Amino acid sequence: MTSIHEGLMLNNQPKQTQQTGQGILGKDDFLKILITQLQNQDPANPMDDREFIAQMAQFSSLEQMTNMNQAMQKFVTMQTTQNLVQHSELIGKKVQWKREVDIDEYRSKTDYVENIVTSVKLESDGQLRIQLDDGRWISNEQLVQVSKADEQK
Numbered sequence: 001m002t003s004i005h006e007g008l009m010l011n012n013q014p015k016q017t018q019q020t021g022q023g024i025l026g027k028d029d030f031l032k033i034l035i036t037q038l039q040n041q042d043p044a045n046p047m048d049d050r051e052f053i054a055q056m057a058q059f060s061s062l063e064q065m066t067n068m069n070q071a072m073q074k075f076v077t078m079q080t081t082q083n084l085v086q087h088s089e090l091i092g093k094k095v096q097w098k099r100e101v102d103i104d105e106y107r108s109k110t111d112y113v114e115n116i117v118t119s120v121k122l123e124s125d126g127q128l129r130i131q132l133d134d135g136r137w138i139s140n141e142q143l144v145q146v147s148k149a150d151e152q153k
Contacts, residue, residue: 027059027062027063027066030058030059030062031059034055034056034059080122080126083122083128084120084121084122084128087120087128087130087140088120090117090120090130090146091117091118091119091120092116092117092149093116093117093146093147093148093149094114094115094116094146094147094148094149095114095115095116095117095130095132095143095144095145095146095147096112096113096114096143096144096145096146096147097112097113097114097115097132097138097142097143097144098110098111098112098113098142098144099111099113099138099142112144115132115133115134115136116132116133116149117130117131117132117133118131118132118133119131127139128140130143
């Protein structure tokens with residue numbers, strides 16, 4: 001009986017791949033491939049109508065996904081800008097914010113501190129940062145309360 005050594009099986013062979021450019025096919029690339037396929041098909045055995053319709057549907061779907069992705073990117077950018085503008089209204093206001101302070105290796109406590117907001121910025125990672133009158137930067141997640149700067153409790 002003949003057997004095949006496991007090392008010779010295809011799934012164990014190292015795969016050789018070549019990456020070019022972005023590694024992503026866009027709608028223009030897809031259309032070029034489809035046109036090339038149509039130009040170079042065998043006249044004696046032309047492409048099946050169902051196969052052609054399926055490829056056109058794939059192209060249409062790809063185009064719609066690309067357009068939706070672009071729209072979502074614009075939406076996220078607008079939301080981020082709107083978030084910055086909304087938080088700029090905090091400038092000059094008194095805020096109460098919380099910070100975790102380590103008591104020892106095993107325990108911590110939450111301190112509540114009050115400061116005046118002097119600046120708001122958007123970091124390159126998309127995080128919003130709020131600068132306080134003592135020069136410290138905090139995140140908006142640390143905010144507990146906002147009030148007028150001259151308002152007393």
